[in-house]
Amino acid sequence: MGWARAKQAGWRRRSRPEQVETHTRGTLLCLPWLFCLVSVPQLIVVTRHSTAGTVLAWVILVLALAQCALALPALRRALDSYVRRGAPPRRLTAALAALLFVFTALMAALIAIDALDAPATAAVTMFAVMLPWTAVYSLSAPLRRATASVAGYTAGVVGVFALAGLPAQALAGTAALMLLSALVGVFSPRSSAWYIAVLRELEEARETQARLAVAEERLRFGRDLHDVMGRNLSVIALKSELAVQLARRDPAGTDGAVDQMEEVQRLARESQTEVRDVVRGYREAGLTTELAGARGVLRAAGVDCRIEGDGEALSDDVQSALGWVVREGATNVLRHADATRCTVRLDVAPRSAVLLVENDGAAPGAPRRGGGSGLPGLRERLAALDGTLTTERPQEGVFRLRATVPLADDTDTREVSRGGRAAHPGSAG
Numbered sequence: 001m002g003w004a005r006a007k008q009a010g011w012r013r014r015s016r017p018e019q020v021e022t023h024t025r026g027t028l029l030c031l032p033w034l035f036c037l038v039s040v041p042q043l044i045v046v047t048r049h050s051t052a053g054t055v056l057a058w059v060i061l062v063l064a065l066a067q068c069a070l071a072l073p074a075l076r077r078a079l080d081s082y083v084r085r086g087a088p089p090r091r092l093t094a095a096l097a098a099l100l101f102v103f104t105a106l107m108a109a110l111i112a113i114d115a116l117d118a119p120a121t122a123a124v125t126m127f128a129v130m131l132p133w134t135a136v137y138s139l140s141a142p143l144r145r146a147t148a149s150v151a152g153y154t155a156g157v158v159g160v161f162a163l164a165g166l167p168a169q170a171l172a173g174t175a176a177l178m179l180l181s182a183l184v185g186v187f188s189p190r191s192s193a194w195y196i197a198v199l200r201e202l203e204e205a206r207e208t209q210a211r212l213a214v215a216e217e218r219l220r221f222g223r224d225l226h227d228v229m230g231r232n233l234s235v236i237a238l239k240s241e242l243a244v245q246l247a248r249r250d251p252a253g254t255d256g257a258v259d260q261m262e263e264v265q266r267l268a269r270e271s272q273t274e275v276r277d278v279v280r281g282y283r284e285a286g287l288t289t290e291l292a293g294a295r296g297v298l299r300a301a302g303v304d305c306r307i308e309g310d311g312e313a314l315s316d317d318v319q320s321a322l323g324w325v326v327r328e329g330a331t332n333v334l335r336h337a338d339a340t341r342c343t344v345r346l347d348v349a350p351r352s353a354v355l356l357v358e359n360d361g362a363a364p365g366a367p368r369r370g371g372g373s374g375l376p377g378l379r380e381r382l383a384a385l386d387g388t389l390t391t392e393r394p395q396e397g398v399f400r401l402r403a404t405v406p407l408a409d410d411t412d413t414r415e416v417s418r419g420g421r422a423a424h425p426g427s428a429g
Contacts, residue, residue: 053115134185329357
């Protein structure tokens with residue numbers, strides 16, 4: 001029980017793309033074993049009347065099991081090579097091909113000594129033993145070459161069985177089943193590998209989207225700071241140079257130099273004020289702007305984001321504090337969660353405003369400890385307004401951030417007085 005619980009916990013800690021990839025890989029790795037165990041043991045049943053046939057049937061079964069064991073690392077490496085994360089397993093592919101020729105020879109021997117009570121069993125067996133090599137080779141080689149090689153091998157097997165004396169009806173069934181095995185072995189693994197590659201690209205695109213959002217904000221801040229400081233710093237440099245030249249030309253009369261330095265002082269104070277305005281504007285988070293930004297960024301990252309309610313009736317201080325909660329909540333969804341849905345809901349009552357940021361991508365277990373200062377910083381901002389910030393896990397995989405800010409008695413709550421909850425513009429869907 002402990003082992004099973006540990007495995008289940010490890011599975012839940014994985015992101016959804018990782019779970020899908022693990023499930024896809026596991027299914028593909030189980031296919032050779034499934035076809036082998038269902039099909040090959042039938043040979044032993046249909047060759048009981050012949051000692052030589054029974055021996056050959058057991059040899060084929062043992063080799064089939066060995067082939068399945070060999071196919072496990074071969075399929076893993078072939079999948080990695082398809083998604084460009086490793087070299088193709090050429091030696092393992094060659095070993096599987098050699099085993100396939102051995103199977104062909106052994107089956108031809110069974111047919112030649114007339115040891116099969118049911119000739120159709122030859123077709124079923126070849127269908128099973130052909131799959132591992134076909135799957136590995138189709139992932140390691142170009143599609144056209146893989147298809148041509150499999151078709152050529154199928155034609156060769158049909159010819160060998162015909163020479164060994166397989167009846168025409170069983171021969172037609174063998175050709176049909178081997179062609180079906182070729183289709184399953186070529187296109188099913190390639191489809192699974194393509195699916196894994198697309199998932200990885202989407203995950204990388206999501207991470208890139210988050211990094212670009214941060215880089216864009218940095219560029220905006222740098223551009224605003226340059227626009228504010230560039231002109232003033234140029235004028236300060238010119239005024240300072242002029243003051244130095246005036247002082248050198250007329251050391252006794254420094255009135256002109258003093259005037260220039262006073263101008264420099266004035267410009268420096270103006271620049272300081274303007275820089276503070278820029279930083280204040282950067283640090284202050286408008287609630288309406290943050291709601292729209294969170295919805296846009298999360299939807300671009302593939303998260304269905306819904307906004308419920310607005311805070312137009314709240315004071316600027318409350319809107320700024322809640323805007324920071326929205327910003328931090330959206331950032332945490334992008335960085336730490338594997339969410340498909342995120343809901344931001346604002347409830348404004350006569351005495352308090354409650355903001356909920358909820359997503360369904362939380363990892364199981366206790367909330368993240370240490371590292372980062374986002375939530376403690378939010379608590380400090382809310383504490384200045386006598387507000388509180390709490391984290392909740394109402395159910396498995398769901399994380400909720402709750403911010404509560406008390407409102408003054410004279411707070412304008414026009415939306416609440418009408419008894420309804422206004423929807424944020426464009427929040428549907």
